[in-house]
Amino acid sequence: MIRGTVVIDRERCKGCGLCVGVCPHQLLQMESGYNARGYHPVQLADSAGQCTGCGVCAVICPDVVFSVYREGRVKR
Amino acid sequence: MIRGTVVIDRERCKGCGLCVGVCPHQLLQMESGYNARGYHPVQLADSAGQCTGCGVCAVICPDVVFSVYREGRVKR
Amino acid sequence: MTIKLWKGNEAIAEAAVRAGADAYFGYPITPQTELLEYLSSRMPALGRVFLQAESEIGAIHMVYGAASAGKRAFTTSSSPGISLMQEGLSYIAASEVPCVLVDIMRGGPGLGNIQPSQADYFQMTRSAGHGDYHPLVLAPATVQEAVDLMSISFDLAFLYRHLVVLLADGILGQMMEPVEMPPLRTLEDQMPGWALTGAVGRPPRNITSLYLGAEQLEGLNLRLQAKLAQIAAYEQRWESYRTDDAEQLIVAFGTVGRIARSAVDQAREQGQRVGLFRPISLWPFPAQPLAQLSRHVDSILVVEMNAGQMREDVERIVGGPVHFLGRMGGMIPTPEEIVEALPMKPKAQVHRNGSNGAAPVKRIKERSYAPSA
Amino acid sequence: MTIKLWKGNEAIAEAAVRAGADAYFGYPITPQTELLEYLSSRMPALGRVFLQAESEIGAIHMVYGAASAGKRAFTTSSSPGISLMQEGLSYIAASEVPCVLVDIMRGGPGLGNIQPSQADYFQMTRSAGHGDYHPLVLAPATVQEAVDLMSISFDLAFLYRHLVVLLADGILGQMMEPVEMPPLRTLEDQMPGWALTGAVGRPPRNITSLYLGAEQLEGLNLRLQAKLAQIAAYEQRWESYRTDDAEQLIVAFGTVGRIARSAVDQAREQGQRVGLFRPISLWPFPAQPLAQLSRHVDSILVVEMNAGQMREDVERIVGGPVHFLGRMGGMIPTPEEIVEALPMKPKAQVHRNGSNGAAPVKRIKERSYAPSA
Amino acid sequence: MPPVLERPIENQTNNGSPVLEPVYCFPDSLRDVHTHYCPGCTHGTIHRLVAEVIDELGIRERTLMVAPVGCAVFAYEYFNLDSCEAAHGRAPAMATGLKRVLPDQIVFTYQGDGDLASIGTNEIIHAAARGEKITVIFVNNAVYGMTGGQMAPTSLPGQVTSSSPAGRNPAIQGHPIHIPEMLAGMPGVAYAVRRSVHSVAEIRKTKKAIRQAFQTQLDGLGLSIVEILSSCPTNWRMDPAGALDFIRDQMVPVFPLGDFKVIG
């Protein structure tokens, strides 16, 4: 399985929760804290390194919060 | 053949000539004189009583110039 | 009768309903949307017509149609939407079909914003659209006054077979104030003698604004002008506040009129002899009363939420330049600001609240022809 | 250079072409249709853009788009069509995009007729649409002057990034007169620094009229007002004719201005000391020169083909009521009629042509506030 | 069979011939005034057809007409009906206002192609979308007649007009617009057809369609529209008969006659 990760732009997140529902490995959850705009931003809980960099979180996110990274060369 | 006739409202006629072209018996022709609006109105030339009251002149006339009469009872 | 808190937009809507409105056609636009929303349930509940149009152009022509049937029809909008109605309004006025329009003004020009403004003064008092006419324009300063004026607007529209405009701004539309609502009027279904109803046993009626011959169209215009002269004679409305001994006169309408009232009180407390002239009918402008008042004061300050549109009328009527304070784009003049703009300063320096570090106020304040020339 | 007979509409169109117009968008309406028709062959022949829009609303927004690209874009219409453009014009002015509009006025209100009129004076000089601004309005009296003003209109529009309006009437559009056409200008394709061209190696540019914050929108308005003040300072245009020793002053613009010129000559022949003040820029109105002139005359007569729209400006500027002669709906005042309307009668009774049994002239002629109050 | 009035108006003796009965008379729903239409202009034909249908349905006293801006701008003076004159393109909105407050009356608009298919497209589409129970008589003569023959959205490819002097070029000015086809897809539209008046036979079919359009309204089924291909001899620069041939030979191929939607 490809290994990957995501970088979360915490301040862009509006806490809508859409990404949480689509991550195939349930790696995303809402922070209890607030960001500057008063939203609970999402966070990656991937201690086991399960993220595949599949990018569906980025696809569903309306606020371009995620950058997604994957191991190895980018397929073209 | 049904016999009929038409009454021409000479002042309504604009001399467009459309009726002349459609009368199956070529009974209509333009007057050489003018009516009050400066048009050559159409006239019925039916000395032989050929008009059947078929009404196609009335159908084509854009200016409601014709009243059409036919012998006998009106069909319903 | 009970007094209740009403939101301006909803109060105006309810007042229209109680004044017997038969049909409403409108299109959403902030800050008047609550009017439409309120009517979307209220009108059908009474078996009357509510229809959201596809656009303001659609709305005004639906009103034109319903009004042509002799019904009490109205629409509401805000500045950009009003611009779109200009052609339709001109048709309505020319056809002498009665109708009522509510304009809850917002900041312009262009898309501007949704904040309060008075920058439709010209658009509404100087013939809406092309041609020579003026709508009858009423400018309330409180929600109660808006209700009261709305209550008579259909009557005026039908009396003169003319376009009546209720001209307010976002503040009046959005604010809540105590209101005593008039009762629901039940109107007998009396069709006026010009209404389109179907030509039953009478010659057909036409409603048109087309007069191909110049003499005919001049005839229409002379008829319109005569009617306008009548309206000017009978329908001038205004309020004077503490003007009896005033040395300085503030002239302001609508929301600014009520703010100026506070300014008058503040200035009086500071020992200045200030009064307020508040035109309620903007067309016909209450010219005589203002002209008369102007002869007894030393200075006149016009305050508006625009660049000085009513000012031009005031200058024409008083026969010379006046002082002016204008805020635009949704900025709302404060009573303090108005007091400060008064040309004559009080002799004693007076302590005043509210100067704690706020940014310096931008404003137009001048005494010359230049920009309005 | 050669002088040729030109029909007004076609001459204006050709002048626009020669002034470097890049794009025209328009919709047919009498009495300006020849403008569109002329350009439908002329613009493509030069590889420029001609497009008949689906409506006046479409046309003005196409102009808005093309002008946003930094091009010399224009449209033309007549009164009802101009009403439909009010929202778009307000957007254009607020976005500070330069563009040119030609309004060949016809009789109103409503559908009215297609005869000449000057009843868009208010609509054009008092902020077209909602919000605080004035277009720069130029009113030619002859076909030659229309050509001359059209020739500079794009330059003015670009200089100020503002809306410039050529305001004429059906007579000027339909008549032929000798014209000396300026040469075809070749403009280098210099894109102004604000134009939308694609953000190549620079930050993106936005053209908008939206300023959500009240302070921001007031900022825009102050900028607009400052610009208008500049325009008012630099762009006043007028003509004085035989005013040096005048006791009576006629004020008239456009077509009526040229007719009034004949009236001045006729009155002078009858021994009356009459002069003409003809504003060429209606906004900015040439206030100072008129104010100055007004101090040296005994009376002022405003003549218009409307119910007295410019009269309000004149009254404001001279500080009191003036005499007025207005014809409407396509009726055109004659020189004789104007002479007759002059308030001071000549001492000697003078023989005058043209009174052989014509119907008595209907007109508005008054000296009070009432209908314009 | 010639169109027959339901009720013969009068019997009369004509030059001593046997009793003749009127089979074709001036319709009640027209006023006996001179129209300003050019000689041979089929606006007149269409007026007559509409008037005959209203007569035959017996609804003259409850029918309201909304006239357009276009050559038919004076239609309200020619029809013997209560009527009004909408701004250019806005007739469907005005008709909506009338019909909504007078739901029992019959309301129809009479509109040209510039009026309905150019400036007023929004109003007709949304009246259709709302399913307004009105009837629309849509007269397509492929030009702006009133203003002197400029290109309309319905002008034919290649058609020379006063504003497409090189002929309408679809690559620049687009293709003609097909209104009934476009409206037929909407549930609010109950009847959408195209007819023509270029021959006696077509005129008769057009009358039937107009009748069905009004019947659709009487039955409360939704919006009904009849597009009618019509001539403009003046601006086409043709004689009246040639103009009818032009409809048949040039327009019908671009605007196929037919029923695009018939409900009820």
Place this chain on the structure above:
Amino acid sequence: MPPVLERPIENQTNNGSPVLEPVYCFPDSLRDVHTHYCPGCTHGTIHRLVAEVIDELGIRERTLMVAPVGCAVFAYEYFNLDSCEAAHGRAPAMATGLKRVLPDQIVFTYQGDGDLASIGTNEIIHAAARGEKITVIFVNNAVYGMTGGQMAPTSLPGQVTSSSPAGRNPAIQGHPIHIPEMLAGMPGVAYAVRRSVHSVAEIRKTKKAIRQAFQTQLDGLGLSIVEILSSCPTNWRMDPAGALDFIRDQMVPVFPLGDFKVIG
């Protein structure tokens, strides 16, 4: 397969793990500013898709956007493009003006359903009829979002909105309007499809359609339009995930996804 940027922007080492390559980055064609859209509003999703397509086609520096009046009124602040802000409904006319004078640039409008399918129907239809070579991103959320959730011509039958408190009643307020279906019949239209953003799979399909729409313009084929079913959690009074389900369960049955016209 996840959408892949043509050019990986940077390589970086993340927490000592092996070299990770970016497969999903912030698009060049967006500005890194906070948007005012409500949480979960798919306007944001659609913005991103459009930006990615522009990036991938390499046309950022020659693309001009026309923003609408609606919730996307500030789109011009969010896209990293030359852009302008049209009056309500008039974006296609403004785009026409731009494209006609700059035929080599890529011009697109971004419009809501109130903007395009209500007040601006005339402008979109005539841009389509003329075959303007522009691209239209049409965001249908079945309400007027910006003004607080009033009924739109696209509102569903029965849908409760702030101006149809009893639910939209087709007998009174008409049926929803189907724009791409209506435009597909016009020769000037080269690409007319409907997509949705209610799931990852649909979002990917939507992106492909947007890409093809821009390609259609690049190929000079005619007007291209992608209607996109979009959510308005705020005015629908739903949570963001529920709003996506609403699209899937309620909107798609009324607005079927699909290709109504594809040329080239």
Place this chain on the structure above:
Amino acid sequence: MQTSIVIAGFGGQGVLFAGQLLAHAALDARKHVTWIPSYGPEMRGGTAHCTVIISDRPVGSPLARHPEIVLAMNQPSAVKYAPLIGLGGLLVVNTSLAEIPATRPDVRLIPVAANEVAEAAGDLRLANVVLLGALLATRPILPAPVVEKALERYLPERHRHLLDANRAAFRAGYASQDEQTRLAA
């Protein structure tokens, strides 16, 4: 000196062109000049007219409520304009299509059977130019050669082949009055 001329007739009789010809000639003669048509839908099928004003100084109103000269090409025009003619004016009337109207004593009346003269000159449609010729023979508001020259210069391309006929018609019109004038003298 200022002269106002109204030319009126049926649409198709060339009244607008006759006026333009006069206007062109006036410009060639270095006069101030305006030409204005009646316009709009009432043209359609009905009557048309235009007004030409020729002057030594800039023209004020391009319209004349009481023109000095009227060329009436048909009956309705003759009826409409005869009473409007200015004091001491001139009415040229096409007797082929109009009866001679009653006129005031101060108005000079020139009847011309223009259709017949035109037909003789080669084309019935040149009645307009015939009337112009008759006018100039009666009131030399412009030198006849200038008008003939204008005919050459401004006849539209599609009518070029009728130039000789036009010239002939103009001269025939001129001659008709020349003669009459001589007779009257």
Place this chain on the structure above:
Amino acid sequence: MQTSIVIAGFGGQGVLFAGQLLAHAALDARKHVTWIPSYGPEMRGGTAHCTVIISDRPVGSPLARHPEIVLAMNQPSAVKYAPLIGLGGLLVVNTSLAEIPATRPDVRLIPVAANEVAEAAGDLRLANVVLLGALLATRPILPAPVVEKALERYLPERHRHLLDANRAAFRAGYASQDEQTRLAA
């Protein structure tokens, strides 16, 4: 006497209702009163505020650039309005969501952990009413019973079931200050 009150917070915190409640109560107390919200798109997800003016005579401006009383329900509101408060004014701040801002010495500051108090009273969403209680305990611009009565009369139908909780929250807010006031005294 005229008092201007601004109530500000996140959308959803009930700031508009709190203001309306005050306005209704003021009317019941036979005062002149106005209420005006912030409106438009900036409400969305962001902050909302309203202004209530209670007066003995007709209210001029329904807005106050420098309100006497501010109820700040969140951090941005506290930051925005603290410096705008009028001379000798009052700032009630919800310390559950906002830090205590720096204020001028003339401004009285009332910190209330409104979320906690509300939660204790039965519902987190009643923080607005808690703050109202605290306000009225500090500055009796209206009699507390009138406000309680207003709560009964004007609580929207769909929140009727929360009436008791509302009353409890109001009293808890009131009590919190009552106590503090006593302590401070």
